[in-house]
Amino acid sequence: xxxxxxxxxxxxxxxxxxxxxxxxxxxxxxxxxxxxxxxxxxxxxxxxxxxxxxxxxxxxxxxxxxxxxxxxxxxxxxxxxxxxxxxxxxxxxxxxxxxxxxxxxxxxxxxxxxxxxxxxxxxxxxxxxxxxxxxxxxxxxxxxxxxxxxxxxxxxxxxxxxxxxx
Numbered sequence: 001x002x003x004x005x006x007x008x009x010x011x012x013x014x015x016x017x018x019x020x021x022x023x024x025x026x027x028x029x030x031x032x033x034x035x036x037x038x039x040x041x042x043x044x045x046x047x048x049x050x051x052x053x054x055x056x057x058x059x060x061x062x063x064x065x066x067x068x069x070x071x072x073x074x075x076x077x078x079x080x081x082x083x084x085x086x087x088x089x090x091x092x093x094x095x096x097x098x099x100x101x102x103x104x105x106x107x108x109x110x111x112x113x114x115x116x117x118x119x120x121x122x123x124x125x126x127x128x129x130x131x132x133x134x135x136x137x138x139x140x141x142x143x144x145x146x147x148x149x150x151x152x153x154x155x156x157x158x159x160x161x162x163x164x165x166x
Contacts, residue, residue: 005066039071047063066153102137106140
């Protein structure tokens with residue numbers, strides 16, 4: 001198994017646990033900084049699994065791949081959790097207000113990607129609006145989170161490879 005995939009899958013497990021912890025009131029406040037630390041650690045794991053000698057550039061690539069895998073799995077789990085929470089606790093109006101704050105350029109990119117934004121937001125019932133909005137907001141956050149995770153994991157891997165090349 002490739003070092004980046006092994007580190008990414010371990011990291012995905014960590015991020016799933018953090019997503020589940022975020023359900024708990026007040027404990028969820030600690031999850032965001034812990035995710036950032038987890039992304040860096042995922043990059044370090046990817047670099048440490050590489051066979052020596054480790055080069056910082058190659059390690060950064062391995063770390064970025066591992067971070068992307070972990071963030072994609074963690075983001076999907078977080079998206080499912082947020083949709084379930086909205087369906088259980090409501091929040092249609094709050095989610096609709098959040099969607100209205102998404103820049104028009106992002107909405108156009110989603111339409112260009114084939115995501116039926118209007119259908120998500122106008123499913124006929126207030127609960128449907130909330131679920132569609134929750135799914136849309138979570139998917140936008142997931143995409144941004146993947147890029148952020150790749151950057152932090154690459155940074156962690158490059159620093160580790162620079163310090164322990166052998």
